[in-house]
Structures are given as C-alpha cells and as structure tokens.
Amino acid sequence: MTLEMVGFWMVAAVLVASSLAVVLTPNLFHAVLYLAAALVATGLVFLLLDSPFLFAVQLLLYAVGVMTVVVFAIMLTERLVGERIVQTSRSLLNGAVVAGAVFVGVVGFLIRAPRSVLRPTLDADAIPAIGRALVGPFAVTLELLGLLLVVALLGALYFARTDE
C-alpha cells in the first residue's frame, strides 16, 4: 500500500460520501455545503493525479466562486424568515435504478479494459506546457471561451435585473 493508494482511498471515500449527501440531504443549504466538500475532494483527486495547477483552479473557481453564486441564488429564491428549507425528492427508486444502470453500463466498458495501465513518468512540468498550449494551438478556443464568458455574464445580468 503506497502512500498514493492510501490517499486515493481516503479522498475517494470523502468524495463519494459528500456526493451522496448532496443528493440525499433534505436541507438545500446543507446540500450546498456538502457540494463544496465534494468539490474540494475533487481538487484533491487532481492533486493525486499530479496536477497542482488544476487543483488550484478547481478550488478557486468551483469551491469558492460557484458556491458563492449558488448560495446567493438560494437566498433569493426561498421565502425565509425562520423557515427551514425542506427538500423531499420524487420517486427515489426510479432515479436510483436509472442512475445505477448508467453506472453499470459505464463500468461494463471499464471491466473490458486492460487491468493496470502504468503511469508513465513525468518528464516535464505541465504548467508551462499548458500555458504554451493555451496561446498556441488552443488560442482560438481560449478567445471563444472568453467570448462565452462575456455573453454568459451579460445574460445573467439581463435576467437578474429587476424591471423598472
């Protein structure tokens, strides 16, 4: 049992547990918090996969940014003042069956794949290579992404404004 393996199992357990909590807990606010935990756990997975850069990005954008936005949205859409925000889900069994089937379907492919693919050795540092890729072959995509973000921002602004 290498360190890496121990780390993997622990992070995996946290991730799965918090994911389950996200979808099962009746309180929406709690669900958001559990999601934050799941996102951090994902970041740790990235770290285990030797991508510290992505770990940082995940934390910054997801765990912090998205959560903030979601919390604000919850605030705006619930009639509060002392009320507990309750969630009861519809027909859990159907959802479980379908989701389980999808899982089984995917795993069915994984079983066929060769058992152990060894990790290749890390030759160079990924981060400068990513940077070079972003302004090189993926430059156009980067620009389009920027455009997308602007559009999304404008859209959200437009939606969220009050009519006066």
Place this chain on the structure above:
Amino acid sequence: MSLNAYLTLAALVFAIGLFGVLTRRNAIGILLGIELMLNAVNINLVAFARFHGDLRGLVFTLFTIAITVAEVAVGLAIVIVIFRVRRTVEADRLDLLRG
C-alpha cells in the same frame, strides 16, 4: 492507483449526480446534481491526461471548468427569474412545456 480506479470513481460520482438530477425537487438541487456530473467528467479527463501523457486532457479540463462556471451563472439567473414570475422553484410546479 490504476487508471480504472479513477475512472470508476468518476463513473460513480457521475451516477450519483444523475440520481440527484432525476430526484431533486428544487431547481437549485437539480443544478447541484449537474455540478457533480460535470465534476466527474473532469476527473475522467485529468485521469486520461495523466495516464496517457497527453496534455490536451488538462487543457480540456480548464475549458470545461470555465464553461461550467458560465453555465451555473446563467442557470441560476434563470432560476431567479422563474422564482420572480412563478413564485416557486419546485420542478413539480413548472410544467409550462406540457404538450
């Protein structure tokens, strides 16, 4: 850990997220489920990038993270507008698409 372990983990999180999308009543709850699914996809991408030594997986992950952020913003804005108009965000009450 082997590649398959990471992929299995990602598949599990994806399935859980799908379950959440299918069963949650609150619209924001559904969005949370979507978040989980996207997250699982990211894990997949990074795992493949690492085990095949291909940089493109990482770049793709960056892009998907950015896109997800945009999607969450717009999605939540829509939820807020629906709440303003319909005074509810329960998915059971929103059946305007009924044929």
Place this chain on the structure above:
Amino acid sequence: MPTAVPHGVGLDPAATNMALLVVLLPFVAFVLLAVVAPLRRRGQAAGAVSIAAIAVAFLAALFSWFVWKGDAHVQTWAWIPADEGPTATVGVLLDPLSNAMLVLVTLVSLLVQIYSLAYLRDERAPSLGRYYTYQSLFAFSMLGLVLSPSFIQMFVFWELVGLCSYLLIGYWYERPSAARAAVKAFWITKLGDLGFVIGIVMLWTATGTFEFHALFALAQEHALAIEGLGTIMLLIYLGAVGKSAQFPLHVWLPDAMEGPAPVSALIHAATMVTAGVFMVTRAQPLFVLVPDVLVLMGWVGAFTALLAATLACVESDIKRVLAYSTVSQLGYMMAAVGAGAPDAGFLHLLTHGLFKALLFLGAGAVIHAVGTNDIFRMGGLFRTMPQTGVVFIVGTLALAGLPPLAGFFSKEAVLAGVWDSGMTWPFLMLALSVLLTAFYMFRVVFLTFFGRVPATGHPHEPSWTMRGPLWVLATLTVLVGIRLAAGSLRGRHGPGWLAPLSVAAALGGIALAWAMYQRGAVDPGRLAATFPLSVIDALARRRYGIDGLYAGLYRGFILAFSRLIGWIDRYLVDGVLNFVSALTLRGGDLLRRIQSGYAQDYVYGVAFGVLLLLVWAQWWAR
C-alpha cells in the same frame, strides 16, 4: 406531319382538304356557339350561324362529290406517336362511301336546321341557341365519323354522336319522359359500344393497328387468320347492333321520339342510326373473313325488320310508327350487308335517309298544326294541308317500295341480295315486312289525311320555312328514283319474279289498309282478334315484353350491384379510412403523455437513450 400514304390510295391534298373543310365548318360553328354565350342566347342568330356553316359544308360536299366521287384519298396525322409508326392517327378518308355519306349528312342537316327555325319558333331564345349548338356539334361528329380512316377515330366520333343524341333527345329536359328516354338511349347504345371498343382493342392487340387501309391490306393478303377473329368481329358488330337499333337493342329508338321532330328526322332516321350500317359496310373486307357473323347479321336484320313492322301496326303515335319503321328499314340494310350485298344495303341507307327524313318532317308539320301525336285524333287533314299531304304520300309510297320512286329500287336490291345468298327464311321475313310496311304506313296516311275531320284545332299549312325542306326532299325522292330507273345500274335485280312480287306485296298492304281504315270494310278490331293475329297483337301491344325485361334486369342486377358497391364503399373503404384516422388520433393522444412538461422526465428520457447507446456499444461494436 402526315403519316405514310397507304398503298393504292391517292393522296390528293385538294380532295382531303375539301373533306376537312366539310367536317370542320360545323365544328367552328359549334365552338363559336358554345363559347360566345351572348351569340348563343339570341336563338335565331345562333341558328343563322349554324345554318350558314352547314350550308357551306353541303356545297363543299357536293363539290367533292362531283369532282372526286370515284376516287379514294386519305390524309392522316399522328395522334399517339410511337416508335414504329404512330399507335393511332387522326385524319380523313375520302372515298365513294364516305363521299356519299358527306352529301347525305350535310343535306339532311341543312334541311333539318332550316326546318327547325320554324318548328321551334316558340322556344325561348337561349333554348333555341342551345339546340343549334347541339346541331352543329352533331353535324361535326357525324361527318367526322364517316370520314374516319381508322377504327379508333371512328369510335371517338361514335361516342360523340351518341352524346349528341342524348343531348338532343333530352332537349326538352324538363319533361321527365324526355330525360328518361335520353338516358335510356345512352345506356342501350352504350351496351353495344362496349362490344365495339372491346372488339377494336382485341383487333389492335392481334394486328397492331387501328387503320382501315392496313387492316384491309392484311385481310387481302390472307394474313389475318388470327384466332378469335369471329369473336372480334362479332363484338364490333355489337356496336352496330346498338347504334342501328337491331334486335334486341332496338328499344331505345321508339322512346327517342321524345325529342323534337326535326331531331328525329336527322338523327334517328337519316344519319346517326345509319352509322352502324355504315361501319359494317366500311369494314366489309374484315367481315367477309367471318361468314358466320355475316349470316347472323342477315338473320338478325331480317328478324328485326319483321318484328318492328308488327310493332308499328299497333302504334297510335305517328312518330312512334315512323320510329318502328326506321328500325324495320335498318333491319333491311343490315340483312343486305349480312347477305353479302353491302352495296344494296348502302343504297337503301341513302334512299331511306331521304324519304324517312321527309316523313318525319312531314309528321312534324302535322303535329305542329294539330297539336297531338295521336293518329286517331287526326283526320281529313288533306283538305287543310294539301301540300303536306302530297309530300307525305310521296314519302310513304317510297317507303312502301313502289316504282318509280327511290325506295323501290333500293328495296328490290336488298331483297335480291338476300335471295341470291340463299337465305330463305330471312327472305321470307323481309318479304312479309314489305307487305306490313305498306300496310301500317298507309294506315297512318288514311287515318291522318283522309276520313272524318275531328273537332279539334284548325290545322293549316306550315310556313314555307317548313314546307321548303319538305318539297326538296320529296323532289329528291322522285328524282333519285328516276335516276335509278334510268341508270338501272346500282343494285341487283335478282330473279325476274322478284320485282313484281315486291310490288304486289306493297299493293296488297295498301289495299288492306284502305279496306280497313278508309272504307271500313274490314274491322281492325275483329281482324286483330282472330288467331294467330290475336297473339301477335297482344304481344305487340306489350312490345313483346322486351322493355319490361330490360327494366327487370336493371332493377334486379344493376341496382342490386350498386347497392352492394355502395355498402362496400361506406363500410369497408370508409371504415378502413375511419379506422386509420381513429388510430392516428388515439396514438397521438397516447404519445402526448410523453410531453409531461417536467424537465426531469425529459432527463429520464435522455438517460434511457444513453443506456441504449451503452448497450448497443457493448454488443454490437465488439
């Protein structure tokens, strides 16, 4: 582009162009009257247009008769083009046969149209315009028929002529009897036409052509020994049976008298009904190959002649008598053709056309003056309408077959032809018919023009517009007779005792009629009551039950069949459609439930799709 010239026939464009002129002039008049409604609605003006067209056509026909009467010229254009020669052509065939018919048709049409101006004077102007439109259409159709160089063109005009007959019989369509008669005429002739078209198509399937010249050439080279030629020619003969009112399809002609008298004169005496005889004469080269059909033709013709003659003896409607007389004389013509003497039959067609038209127009004058068709309500008209009486008697004498009038020569030729062919029973039937013809016609003459004057109406001579055509026809009857006597050519003579026999039979009939109706020496009632005449009398009064038979067949089979088809249409065909539509609606309602409106349900759908894809990828893309 004209098609290839047939062998042995001339191609003089002047001749064929003249023929085209004859046939197209009435067509132009028809189109003009049909399209230009204001012209048509002024009845007399429409009449003028139609008469002008037919008059010029008559002059052209006369011209072509004097110039080209001995030759044959043909001109055709491709109608349905095909690889080896056109499948069907349209054109004109001008030979002695069609030339003679051109003159007859245009002459009688012209006289009838002039006559109609006075006869239908009391009609409303739009109706009169309609009448002349139909008259022009008829003239065009009949002329096109006689000029046809192929079976298929003849068939097209055949049908057109039938249509015109329907339109003109039902001219006074507000009368239910007239409407019924028109439909009946159409139905019965359609029965014959069915045989005709089937026969033509079968012939075409066997030989590959509709053209007369090609078929006759094949027949001459003995290359027409195809199986079932007898059946084919029999079917074609059926068309003539319907159109020329042979037994058993004769029932429509008496009812066709519902139309105005000039229509009866033109269509049901001189022209349309003779189309059958014309067609059989035209197709002689084919019929001689099937002698059995010819024998049948002869028998049916003779039988028709006798049957119709007996029916005429018990009729009291003057036009009906003439109608039965026409049926009888058509029987004569067909018997002649069947006996192998088509020239005799055709001669009789021509002469009969003249004097029968004369008789009908004369009857029309009488009806117009007295206001009734019933001969038992007429009498002594000779005193008040002497000219009409004279021309009517001339026509009657011609019909009875007394020399030196035209009818004598043509009748003698027919009898000679039948005798020479050795068909004894048909000959006897025809000879008896001679006696009966003279009898019933003079019965009409004596009852109408002589005898006591009835109390009704004041009869007077018709106007010159009506009298003119009558005198023209009467004169022609006499002149043609003299010409035949002088020429003593056309027509056979047969054994020496034939001519005296036929004259004696005619005189005998006249004497009998005189004794019964003029003198009152023999009581018709008592005579009719004696056996075997009583049987015939009773049957004849019921028209031998043939009409009843047709009506029964119609009600029994056709109506029942219609009801069955109606049921199938309503319950089966519509049922299937209703079921399909109900299925669609029900299916739509069911499928609608998928659109629940809940986004999560749609996600379920997506998830299912993904599952399917996964399964498919697992198994199929191995």
